[in-house]
Amino acid sequence: MAPDISVPADAEQADRDRTDTESQTATDADVVIRGENVIKEYQTGTQTVRALKGIDFGIRPSDFVAIVGPSGSGKSTLLNLLGLLDVPTEGTVRLRGTDVSTFSDSDRTTKRKHTIGFIFQSFYLIPTLTALENVEMPRMLDKTPVKTRERATDLLQRVGLGDRLDHYPDELSGGQKQRVAIARSLINDPAILLADEPTGNLDRDTGDQILALFDELRAEEDVAVVTVTHDSYVADRADRVVNLVDGDVKNDGEPASGEGDHS
Amino acid sequence: MSWLYRIAGRFPRLVIARRNISRAKIRSILAAASILIGVVAIGAIGAGGAAFKQSQLQNIQDQGATNVFVSPGFDKETSYFDREDLKAIDETVGPAGVVATKSGDMELVTRGDSREGVSVTYIDDPRQVQSVERGQIPVNWRQSVVVSKGFADEYDLTLDDRVLLVSETETDSGPVETEHTYRVVAVLAESQSFGTSDVYLPIEEAENRRYSQVRVTTSSTTRAEAVAEALRDRFNDRKDELLVFELTSLVRLFKTIVNGINTFLAGLGSISLLVAGVSITNTMLMAVIKRREEIGVLRAVGYEKGDIVRILLLEAALLGMLGSAVGVAIAIVVALVANAVFLGNPFAFTQSAVLYLVGAAAFGILTSLLAGVYPAWRAANERPIEALRG
Numbered sequence: 001m002a003p004d005i006s007v008p009a010d011a012e013q014a015d016r017d018r019t020d021t022e023s024q025t026a027t028d029a030d031v032v033i034r035g036e037n038v039i040k041e042y043q044t045g046t047q048t049v050r051a052l053k054g055i056d057f058g059i060r061p062s063d064f065v066a067i068v069g070p071s072g073s074g075k076s077t078l079l080n081l082l083g084l085l086d087v088p089t090e091g092t093v094r095l096r097g098t099d100v101s102t103f104s105d106s107d108r109t110t111k112r113k114h115t116i117g118f119i120f121q122s123f124y125l126i127p128t129l130t131a132l133e134n135v136e137m138p139r140m141l142d143k144t145p146v147k148t149r150e151r152a153t154d155l156l157q158r159v160g161l162g163d164r165l166d167h168y169p170d171e172l173s174g175g176q177k178q179r180v181a182i183a184r185s186l187i188n189d190p191a192i193l194l195a196d197e198p199t200g201n202l203d204r205d206t207g208d209q210i211l212a213l214f215d216e217l218r219a220e221e222d223v224a225v226v227t228v229t230h231d232s233y234v235a236d237r238a239d240r241v242v243n244l245v246d247g248d249v250k251n252d253g254e255p256a257s258g259e260g261d262h263s
Numbered sequence: 264m265s266w267l268y269r270i271a272g273r274f275p276r277l278v279i280a281r282r283n284i285s286r287a288k289i290r291s292i293l294a295a296a297s298i299l300i301g302v303v304a305i306g307a308i309g310a311g312g313a314a315f316k317q318s319q320l321q322n323i324q325d326q327g328a329t330n331v332f333v334s335p336g337f338d339k340e341t342s343y344f345d346r347e348d349l350k351a352i353d354e355t356v357g358p359a360g361v362v363a364t365k366s367g368d369m370e371l372v373t374r375g376d377s378r379e380g381v382s383v384t385y386i387d388d389p390r391q392v393q394s395v396e397r398g399q400i401p402v403n404w405r406q407s408v409v410v411s412k413g414f415a416d417e418y419d420l421t422l423d424d425r426v427l428l429v430s431e432t433e434t435d436s437g438p439v440e441t442e443h444t445y446r447v448v449a450v451l452a453e454s455q456s457f458g459t460s461d462v463y464l465p466i467e468e469a470e471n472r473r474y475s476q477v478r479v480t481t482s483s484t485t486r487a488e489a490v491a492e493a494l495r496d497r498f499n500d501r502k503d504e505l506l507v508f509e510l511t512s513l514v515r516l517f518k519t520i521v522n523g524i525n526t527f528l529a530g531l532g533s534i535s536l537l538v539a540g541v542s543i544t545n546t547m548l549m550a551v552i553k554r555r556e557e558i559g560v561l562r563a564v565g566y567e568k569g570d571i572v573r574i575l576l577l578e579a580a581l582l583g584m585l586g587s588a589v590g591v592a593i594a595i596v597v598a599l600v601a602n603a604v605f606l607g608n609p610f611a612f613t614q615s616a617v618l619y620l621v622g623a624a625a626f627g628i629l630t631s632l633l634a635g636v637y638p639a640w641r642a643a644n645e646r647p648i649e650a651l652r653g
Binding site for chain 1: 569
């Protein structure tokens with residue numbers, strides 16, 4: 001598989017990358033989300049902070065991409081853009097070929113709902129809801145309670161919690177909570193799972209189970225997994241590693257499989 | 264899957280809001296309690312005040328607010344009315360009221376031959392003022408007298424008894440006494456009206472006499488007002504021929520005062536509701552800050568800003584409804600007591616009392632909704648990833 005993350009360190013590099021992009025046009029059809037020369041700036045007081053300094057990326061079905069980097073390197077910003085929670089200042093992010101900047105806030109929310117699943121380090125389950133209700137939560141506003149319940153039950157069985165449907169988060173272990181969170185992220189059949197330190201609060205064994213679950217989902221449902229992590233153990237299992245430093249990709253593509261095409 | 268579950272599934276935002284409220288029970292109860300206090304303040308003061316006003320108005324009405332009293336004015340040549348004056352007044356009043364004159368200077372010769380002063384009213388037909396309990400008033404009731412029940416009891420009079428009345432007339436040669444004998448033809452039913460008298464004589468008996476005061480009895484306060492207006496128009500155009508005094512002006516004054524006091528107190532109540540609004544805002548802001556991550560998750564999984572706003576406004580409205588419902592219940596109890604005390608019937612709600620109660624509830628809910636706007640707006644505009652990454 002061709003890695004899609006590349007970085008123009010400067011303008012010349014950007015030009016070279018453009019040819020790179022063109023060579024991939026044939027496979028563009030199945031790219032879920034693609035960013036080109038993405039720049040993101042924030043206004044903090046009178047200062048303008050450039051959080052992303054023009055990076056390219058592309059996520060295909062069943063990819064497993066790990067984003068690593070020190071804090072302040074732009075990981076959050078990239079996650080925001082991938083999750084359609086924000087639009088770039090310059091450059092384009094395309095969701096299945098459509099520029100996301102053409103979407104209204106409401107459109108983006110709808111697309112996000114049906115394309116992206118979120119998983120967080122702290123799980124963020126709602127403490128007053130049972131495992132089942134937590135999984136149903138993203139679909140509550142759809143007003144299809146019966147269908148939603150069936151789907152949520154299936155998903156919890158799928159992640160191995162079929163016997164914990166009516167347990168509250170308090171009554172679940174960390175690994176179980178994260179599995180509930182994964183089930184929740186899958187309820188709308190997303191194309192991409194965005195996982196923010198998914199194993200950060202888990203021990204190695206439990207983390208392994210979660211990573212195994214990711215592999216399973218990628219294989220069986222063609223879900224792409226993009227994870228932000230500090231953990232080299234997680235990064236090692238990824239197809240591609242994107243190393244963000246100060247809003248730039250430093251060394252792209254050191255996949256465990258050892259296949260990288262970066263310039 | 265239960266039917267309840269299916270129904271709840273139709274109103275997801277309401278379900279979420281309700282669940283959120285019961286999460287921080289104490290905080291929610293306190294916030295609702297602050298609304299409750301405001302609603303009780305407005306509702307109880309308003310409804311209680313309305314009952315008080317009603318009872319006082321009734322009192323004044325009972326005291327004869329339907330009467331207009333006319334005395335000779337400063338510019339009148341004589342300090343009394345004669346027959347001509349009476350006629351003129353009667354003409355002016357027309358069918359709107361009954362003219363009666365009053366003379367308090369008659370004396371009753373009792374059986375023990377002692378004399379007691381009584382107030383006598385000359386009137387065309389006493390039935391226009393009071394109803395008859397016993398006896399009948401003939402069409403032409405010259406030489407007859409109609410007495411009140413109290414008077415009959417006091418002097419042990421029954422129908423067909425004879426009553427000796429002595430009147431005193433000022434003449435040039437000094438006071439002259441005239442004796443009159445009347446037959447009791449009717450006893451009137453009891454009445455608490457102010458301005459009624461014990462002894463009624465036919466108006467014809469008033470001939471050639473001088474009267475210090477004329478009373479016009481009407482059937483309603485509005486008529487009394489109209490009569491007073493007509494009399495002033497006719498007689499007091501340039502000169503003050505008449506002193507016209509009607510209780511309706513007092514009623515109006517009283518209404519103005521009570522309404523003013525009531526509005527002021529309800530205004531104070533509204534201030535407590537304002538404080539309640541601040542408390543709701545505070546509660547909601549705390550909830551929003553506490554649930555920052557959760558709201559971030561909701562946004563991330565596809566809840567729109569509008570959904571977040573609606574859920575939080577629903578929460579605020581639910582707090583308001585909770586406070587208002589209990590508050591109105593308490594205010595109704597207070598109003599029931601006030602009705603029982605002032606009006607003698609716990610369920611005698613006046614229209615303005617009901618308006619105050621409904622208004623208090625509506626105001627309570629509206630205040631909560633407004634109080635929820637800022638926290639809801641703030642929560643909806645939080646950036647999800649920032650909320651989730653700390």
